[in-house]
Amino acid sequence: MTSGQQRGRLGRLALCWALLALLxxxxxxxxxxxxxxxxxxxxxxxxxxxxxxxxxxxxxDSMIVPPGANLGPAFASIxxxxxxxxxxxxxxxxxxxxxxxxxxxxxxxxxxxxxxxxGPGTPGGGAAALLNEAQSRGSEACAQLKTPPQRDxxxxxxxxxxxxxxxxxxxxxxxxxxxxxxxxxxVRAILDELAGDADFDAQLAGYQAGRQKAIALAPIGASVGxxxxxxxxxxxxxxxxxxxxxxACLARKRADLAVWAANRGQAPSRIDRRQAGAAAAxxxxxxxxxxxxTVQCGST
Amino acid sequence: xxxxxxxxxxxxxxxIKLGRASREAYEQYVRxxxxxxxxxxxxxxxxxxxxxxxxxxxGNEAWVAAGGTFAAHWDADANGLREGxxxxxxxxxxxxxxxxxxxxxxxxxxxxxxxxLVRQWEGDGPPPPWLRLALALADVALDFGEASPxxxxxxxxxxxxxxTVAALADRSRALLPxxxxxxxxxxxxxxxxxxxxxxxVTVFRxxxxxxxDNPGIVIREQHLQPLLAATIAxxxxxxxxxxxxxxxxxxLGALVRWESIRDQWLxxxxxxxxxxxxxxxxxxxxxxxxxxxxxxxGQLVGALANSLLDEAAKLGGQDLLLRDTWIRFWSAAIGVxxxxxxxxxxxxxxAVHEQILRELVKQVAGKxxxxxxxxxxxxxxxxxxxxxxxxxxSLPLMLRGTGWNGVGRDVVSRVIEALLPVLREGDPLxxxxxASPAQAVELVTVVLGEIAASPQLVVGGVAGPEVSxxxxxxxxxxxxxxxxxxxxxxxxxxxxxxxxxxxxxxxxLFKLEGAAASGAGTELVRGxxxxxxxxxxxxxxxxxxxxxxxxxxxxxLNIVAARAATxxxxxxxxxxxxxxxxxAASPDGLILPGSLPPLFARIGLQVLAKKxxxxxxxxxxxxxxxx
Numbered sequence: 001m002t003s004g005q006q007r008g009r010l011g012r013l014a015l016c017w018a019l020l021a022l023l024x025x026x027x028x029x030x031x032x033x034x035x036x037x038x039x040x041x042x043x044x045x046x047x048x049x050x051x052x053x054x055x056x057x058x059x060x061d062s063m064i065v066p067p068g069a070n071l072g073p074a075f076a077s078i079x080x081x082x083x084x085x086x087x088x089x090x091x092x093x094x095x096x097x098x099x100x101x102x103x104x105x106x107x108x109x110x111x112x113x114x115x116x117x118x119g120p121g122t123p124g125g126g127a128a129a130l131l132n133e134a135q136s137r138g139s140e141a142c143a144q145l146k147t148p149p150q151r152d153x154x155x156x157x158x159x160x161x162x163x164x165x166x167x168x169x170x171x172x173x174x175x176x177x178x179x180x181x182x183x184x185x186x187v188r189a190i191l192d193e194l195a196g197d198a199d200f201d202a203q204l205a206g207y208q209a210g211r212q213k214a215i216a217l218a219p220i221g222a223s224v225g226x227x228x229x230x231x232x233x234x235x236x237x238x239x240x241x242x243x244x245x246x247x248a249c250l251a252r253k254r255a256d257l258a259v260w261a262a263n264r265g266q267a268p269s270r271i272d273r274r275q276a277g278a279a280a281a282x283x284x285x286x287x288x289x290x291x292x293x294t295v296q297c298g299s300t
Numbered sequence: 301x302x303x304x305x306x307x308x309x310x311x312x313x314x315x316i317k318l319g320r321a322s323r324e325a326y327e328q329y330v331r332x333x334x335x336x337x338x339x340x341x342x343x344x345x346x347x348x349x350x351x352x353x354x355x356x357x358x359g360n361e362a363w364v365a366a367g368g369t370f371a372a373h374w375d376a377d378a379n380g381l382r383e384g385x386x387x388x389x390x391x392x393x394x395x396x397x398x399x400x401x402x403x404x405x406x407x408x409x410x411x412x413x414x415x416x417l418v419r420q421w422e423g424d425g426p427p428p429p430w431l432r433l434a435l436a437l438a439d440v441a442l443d444f445g446e447a448s449p450x451x452x453x454x455x456x457x458x459x460x461x462x463x464t465v466a467a468l469a470d471r472s473r474a475l476l477p478x479x480x481x482x483x484x485x486x487x488x489x490x491x492x493x494x495x496x497x498x499x500x501v502t503v504f505r506x507x508x509x510x511x512x513d514n515p516g517i518v519i520r521e522q523h524l525q526p527l528l529a530a531t532i533a534x535x536x537x538x539x540x541x542x543x544x545x546x547x548x549x550x551x552l553g554a555l556v557r558w559e560s561i562r563d564q565w566l567x568x569x570x571x572x573x574x575x576x577x578x579x580x581x582x583x584x585x586x587x588x589x590x591x592x593x594x595x596x597x598g599q600l601v602g603a604l605a606n607s608l609l610d611e612a613a614k615l616g617g618q619d620l621l622l623r624d625t626w627i628r629f630w631s632a633a634i635g636v637x638x639x640x641x642x643x644x645x646x647x648x649x650x651a652v653h654e655q656i657l658r659e660l661v662k663q664v665a666g667k668x669x670x671x672x673x674x675x676x677x678x679x680x681x682x683x684x685x686x687x688x689x690x691x692x693x694s695l696p697l698m699l700r701g702t703g704w705n706g707v708g709r710d711v712v713s714r715v716i717e718a719l720l721p722v723l724r725e726g727d728p729l730x731x732x733x734x735a736s737p738a739q740a741v742e743l744v745t746v747v748l749g750e751i752a753a754s755p756q757l758v759v760g761g762v763a764g765p766e767v768s769x770x771x772x773x774x775x776x777x778x779x780x781x782x783x784x785x786x787x788x789x790x791x792x793x794x795x796x797x798x799x800x801x802x803x804x805x806x807x808x809l810f811k812l813e814g815a816a817a818s819g820a821g822t823e824l825v826r827g828x829x830x831x832x833x834x835x836x837x838x839x840x841x842x843x844x845x846x847x848x849x850x851x852x853x854x855x856x857l858n859i860v861a862a863r864a865a866t867x868x869x870x871x872x873x874x875x876x877x878x879x880x881x882x883x884a885a886s887p888d889g890l891i892l893p894g895s896l897p898p899l900f901a902r903i904g905l906q907v908l909a910k911k912x913x914x915x916x917x918x919x920x921x922x923x924x925x926x927x
Binding site: 031032033036039040043050095096099102103106109110113149151152155162163165166169170173174175176239242243246247249250252253255256259260262263273274277278280281284294296297 | 328330331332333335336337338339340341342343344345346348349350352353356357358375377378379380381383384385
C-alpha cells in the first residue's frame with residue numbers, strides 16, 4: 001500500500017467516524033420538530049380510537065366500552081424523550097425548553113389516561129412520574145421568563161390536575177346505566193371505583209387552582225398571539241373553555257350516576273349525592289361566570 | 301407554486317445567508333405551530349340525564365320548581381332528579397313535550413324542534429332506521445331553514461318534496477329495506493341500506509336547492525314520486541350489482557365508486573327531473589305513451605336514467621365538462637319526453653321504449669367515443685342536447701302525432717355527424733369562425749329551428765337528409781377559404797337564410813357529401829366566398845367582407861331559393877358578382893360597396909331569367925337592373 005493510498009484510506013475512515021458521530025448524536029436527542037410530529041401522529045390515532053369507543057358505547061349492546069388502542073407506552077416513550085431533549089437545550093433558549101416540557105406533559109397525559117383504562121403500561125405506573133417532572137420543570141422555566149409563551153405555560157399550569165381528572169373519570173365517563181343492565185357486576189365495580197367526595201372535590205379544586213394560574217398567563221378574551229392552539233384551528237381560550245365545560249359535565253355525570261345507583265340500590269358508599277350535585281352546580285356556575293351561557297353536555 | 305430544484309436550492313442558500321436569524325425563525329416556527337393539547341373526554345348522556353340538564357337550564361326551572369308540572373321529579377336541594385322514584389319514562393316524555401311546544405317557535409322552528417326531539421335518542425343506542433333517515437333529512441332541511449324559511453313548515457313549498465321522499469322511503473320496499481326493521485340495517489346489509497338512504501337524502505337536498513333557486517316552481521307529490529323513484533333506482537341497482545359482483549375485499553371500492561357517481565350525477569339529475577315536472581305536470585299524471593300498454597313517465601325516465609348511468613360509469617372522474625354536458629342532455633331529454641314523448645319514443649310497449657331510449661344514449665355516446673382525440677366532445681354533446689330541445693320547440697304543433705315518431709333521436713344523430721368533420725383537433729375551424737362554443741349552439745338552434753318547422757324535412761320518424769346537408773354545408777362553408785371575412789354574427793345570419801331557403805326547397809339546395817351535385821345553395825355560398833378571398837388576394841380593397849359579404853350570401857341564397865339554378869347558372873351568378881365587386885373595389889367605380897347586396901339580388905334574378913347576359917359589362921348589368 002502506498003502512502004497516498006494510506007492517506008486516502010485514513011481520510012475515508014475519518015469521514016465514516018464523522019458520519020457515525022452525526023448519526024449517534026442525531027439519535028441521542030430527537031428534535032422538537034421530530035418529536036412533535038410523532039406526538040401528533042399518535043394523538044390522531046388516539047382520537048380515532050376514542051371515536052371508535054364512543055361508537056361502540058352508542059351501539060347499546062354493552063354498557064361497558066371496550067378498551068382503546070394500546071398507545072400508552074408510545075406516549076410514555078415520547079414523554080421520556082422530550083424530557084431528555086429539554087435537558088439538552090441551551091439554558092439561554094428557555095422557550096424551546098418549555099416547548100419540550102409541554103410536549104412531555106401532554107404525552108404523559110395520554111399515557112396516564114390509558115393506564116387508568118387498562119393498567120400501567122410500565123412497571124410502577126411511570127406516566128404519573130413523567131407528568132409530574134414535566135409540569136414542575138416546565139413551570140419552573142416559565143417562571144424565569146418575563147413574557148412566557150402563553151400557550152405552553154398556560155397548559156403546563158393546569159396539566160397535572162387535568163390529567164388526574166381525565167384518568168379518574170376514564171372508567172365511568174362513558175358509562176350508560178340503563179334498565180337493561182347486561183353486566184351488572186362490571187357496572188358495580190366501576191361505580192365502586194368512583195372517587196370519594198373528598199378526593200373528587202380535591203381534584204376539582206386542583207384543576208381550578210391550575211386554571212387560575214393559566215388565566216393569569218393567558219387571560220380569557222385576551223389576544224394570545226401566534227398560532228398557539230389547543231386543537232387545530234382553535235385558540236388557547238377555546239382549549240380552556242372546552243375543558244371547563246367538560247369538567248362541569250364530568251361533575252354532573254358523577255352526580256347523575258350517584259342518583260341512578262341510589263335508585264337501584266347500587267350507590268357507592270363514599271359518594272354523597274347532594275355533595276356531588278353541589279360540586280356539579282358549582283362547576284356549572286363557574287363556567288357561567290367566566291364565559292356566560294350554559295354548559296351543554298350533550299354537545300361537548 | 302411549483303417547487304423546482306432551482307427554487308429549492310435558492311431557498312436553502314437564502315436561509316444559509318440569513319444564518320442565526322433563520323435558525324431562530326425556524327425554532328420559533330416549530331415551537332409555536334399548532335399543537336394538540338389534551339382535552340378531557342366527553343361524557344355519555346342518557347335521555348334522563350339530558351332531560352335533567354334541560355330542566356336545570358335558566359328559563360326552564362319553572363317546570364320543576366315547586367308547583368311546576370314536574371316538581372314531583374325534582375330535588376330542589378340537589379338541583380337534580382329526586383331520588384327513589386322512576387324518571388325514565390315520565391321525565392323524558394315531559395321533556396320532549398316541553399321542547400316541542402316551545403312558545404318561542406319561529407316559522408321554521410317546528411322542524412328544528414322535531415330534529416331536536418329525535419336527536420335526543422342518539423345517545424341512547426343506535427336510532428332505528430326510520431329515525432336515522434328522519435335525522436338525515438332534517439339535517440338537510442335545517443341547512444335551508446335559515447336562508448329560505450318559506451320553504452319549510454307544513455305549508456312551505458318544500459312540503460310535496462318531503463312527502464315524496466318520505467313516500468319513497470316508506471312505500472317502496474324495492475328501494476329501501478324496511479325502515480322499521482333494524483335487522484335490515486345491520487352487518488353487510490347496513491352499507492347497502494345506507495347507500496340507498498343516501499340517495500334519498502341527496503335527492504332531497506337537490507330538490508330543496510331547486511325550490512330555493514326557483515320560488516315559482518310548483519310541484520305535487522303524485523307527479524314527482526314516479527320520476528324521482530325512476531331516477532334513483534338505477535343508481536341503487538348499479539351499486540347493488542357492483543357490490544354483489546365485487547370480489548372479496550373489493551367491495552369497499554364498489555362503494556366508493558358508486559358514492560362518487562351518486563355525488564357527481566344524482567343532484568343534477570334530480571334537479572332536471574323536478575324542473576321537468578314543474579314544466580309539464582300533466583304528463584306525469586299518469587299519461588301513457590304509445591297507446592294502451594305503453595310506458596308511463598316513470599318507466600321512460602327510468603330507462604333514460606339507466607342508460608345515462610351506464611355512460612357515467614365509463615367516464616373518468618376528471619371529465620367534469622363532459623359529465624355536466626351529459627346532465628344537460630338528460631335534462632333536455634326529460635323535457636322532450638315530458639312535452640312531446642312521441643318525438644323520442646314512437647308507439648310501442650315499455651320494453652320497446654326502453655330499448656329506444658337506450659339506443660338514443662348509446663348512439664350519442666358511441667359517436668362521441670368514436671370521435672378523434674382532441675375533438676370537443678362536450679360541445680358535440682351540448683349540440684346534441686340543443687338539437688333535442690330545438691326540435692321539441694319548433695315542430696308544428698298541429699302535426700303532433702305518429703308522423704313524428706322518434707324523429708328527435710334521428711336529428712341528434714345527424715347533427716353530430718354533420719359537425720364532426722369541422723371540429724377536429726388542431727383545426728377547429730367552426731369554432732374559429734364563431735366567437736364561442738355558445739355561438740355554435742346558436743348556429744344549430746338557428747338551422748334546426750328553421751328546418752324543424754318545415755314538415756317536409758322531418759317526416760316518417762326520421763329527419764330528412766336535409767338536416768345533415770344544411771348543417772354540414774354551413775359548417776363546411778364556415779371552414780372554407782374566404783370564410784374568415786365574415787363575422788360570427790354574420791355567419792349566424794347566413795345560416796338562418798340557408799336554413800330558410802332549404803326549408804322552402806327541400807332536397808334542392810343542399811345535398812350530402814357524396815351526392816352527384818352538392819346543391820345550388822352549397823355551390824353559390826362556396827363561389828361567393830371564393831370571390832371574396834380572391835379579391836383580397838389580388839390586393840383590392842376588401843369590399844366583399846363583413847356585413848356586405850353576409851348580406852350578399854343571404855341575397856344569393858334568396859335568389860337560388862326563388863328560382864331553380866343549374867350548376868352552370870350558379871357559375872354565371874358568381875361571375876356577375878365578380879364583375880360587380882371589382883367595380884365596387886375601384887376608387888372611382890360606378891358601384892358603391894354598400895349597394896352590392898341589393899344590386900346582386902336584382903341582377904342575379906335577371907341573369908337566371910336570361911334577361912341579362914352573365915358576361916355583360918358593368919354598365920350593361922346596371923342597365924339591366926334598371927340603374
